[in-house]
Amino acid sequence: MRCRVCKGPIVIELRQHNAAFCEEHFLRFCRDQTARSIKKFDMFGTDDRILVAVSGGKDSLALWDILLDLGYTADGLVLGLGIGEYSESSTEFARTFARDRDATLHEINLQESYRFDVPTAARETGRVPCSACGLSKRHLFDKTALELGYDVVVTGHNLDDEAAVLFGNTIRWKDDYLARQAPVLPARAGFPRKAKPLVRLGEREMAAYCLLRGIDYIVEECPMAEGNKHLEYKALLNELERTSPGAKMQFYFGFLDRAARHFEPEDAVEHLISACVRCGSPANGEVCSFCRLAERAAPVVLLPTRSGRDS
Numbered sequence: 001m002r003c004r005v006c007k008g009p010i011v012i013e014l015r016q017h018n019a020a021f022c023e024e025h026f027l028r029f030c031r032d033q034t035a036r037s038i039k040k041f042d043m044f045g046t047d048d049r050i051l052v053a054v055s056g057g058k059d060s061l062a063l064w065d066i067l068l069d070l071g072y073t074a075d076g077l078v079l080g081l082g083i084g085e086y087s088e089s090s091t092e093f094a095r096t097f098a099r100d101r102d103a104t105l106h107e108i109n110l111q112e113s114y115r116f117d118v119p120t121a122a123r124e125t126g127r128v129p130c131s132a133c134g135l136s137k138r139h140l141f142d143k144t145a146l147e148l149g150y151d152v153v154v155t156g157h158n159l160d161d162e163a164a165v166l167f168g169n170t171i172r173w174k175d176d177y178l179a180r181q182a183p184v185l186p187a188r189a190g191f192p193r194k195a196k197p198l199v200r201l202g203e204r205e206m207a208a209y210c211l212l213r214g215i216d217y218i219v220e221e222c223p224m225a226e227g228n229k230h231l232e233y234k235a236l237l238n239e240l241e242r243t244s245p246g247a248k249m250q251f252y253f254g255f256l257d258r259a260a261r262h263f264e265p266e267d268a269v270e271h272l273i274s275a276c277v278r279c280g281s282p283a284n285g286e287v288c289s290f291c292r293l294a295e296r297a298a299p300v301v302l303l304p305t306r307s308g309r310d311s
């Protein structure tokens with residue numbers, strides 16, 4: 001096989017696109033696919049300030065790299081989740097990336113700012129680790145973006161992630177989650193705009209992108225991911241993709257084109273009684289879910305009223 005564009009030797013074959021590319025044209029393909037999603041879903045413009053939710057993994061670092069390359073103003077935020085060596089290494093990869101590109105990286109360490117970490121929060125509240133972690137991440141990314149005046153928070157969710165989430169939400173018919181499956185969610189009171197510019201690219205492409213661009217990232221899976229249903233759904237969809245190339249794209253984009261409109265977003269904000277008395281974030285009662293989690297995970301410490309951050 002030869003490169004679809006220049007007919008030169010290839011570095012990757014993409015069966016779902018019935019195409020293969022050389023290094024130069026594969027990197028261009030990744031940028032083009034990202035730019036196409038940004039435009040099609042009207043995610044953000046060149047005047048917007050973008051906050052990249054950085055995990056230290058391939059997707060978020062590749063996304064940050066592509067956005068900088070495309071000329072966007074994109075800073076990163078990495079959270080120290082306190083998941084042992086995994087968190088330390090992840091943060092270090094994010095720091096190295098930012099240093100190499102002279103990019104701005106904000107950091108929030110859960111333990112330093114809130115006196116708890118994800119394993120403790122999960123243990124003390126009886127939540128599964130990913131639930132405590134997801135709640136903390138959403139809260140801190142949203143809050144930081146609003147406080148620092150970013151227009152949009154972008155995450156590195158790729159096609160494999162989104163197809164797996166859609167699969168899980170569909171087999172259980174979770175209407176409220178299906179309503180929030182779109183690759184861009186508008187800003188609401190107390191929440192910034194959110195976007196997922198990598199929805200046209202898969203895990204394999206992102207790993208290849210990082211390899212070719214010399215981006216080092218954390219390869220190991222999070223040790224707390226065990227039992228996470230999404231990994232199971234990803235494996236199922238990978239098997240399907242193996243025999244039916246393009247199945248994931250058809251499933252996910254078919255949903256967006258044909259079915260998403262039938263799931264009206266529930267306007268959760270209308271049900272909010274007030275701003276959280278501790279941190280000011282939207283809350284269902286006096287105290288928001290994150291502050292409730294933090295109080296149970298670190299009960300003896302008075303919570304700060306504003307999230308801490310460095311650099």
Ligand code: SF4
Nearest residue numbers: 129130133222224225
């Ligand atoms: S796998 Fe779960 S616990 Fe680990 S970083 Fe992801 S959401 Fe957090």
Ligand SMILES: [Zn+2]
Nearest residue numbers: 003006022025
């Ligand atoms: Zn080529």
Ligand SMILES: [Zn+2]
Nearest residue numbers: 276279288291
């Ligand atoms: Zn709060």
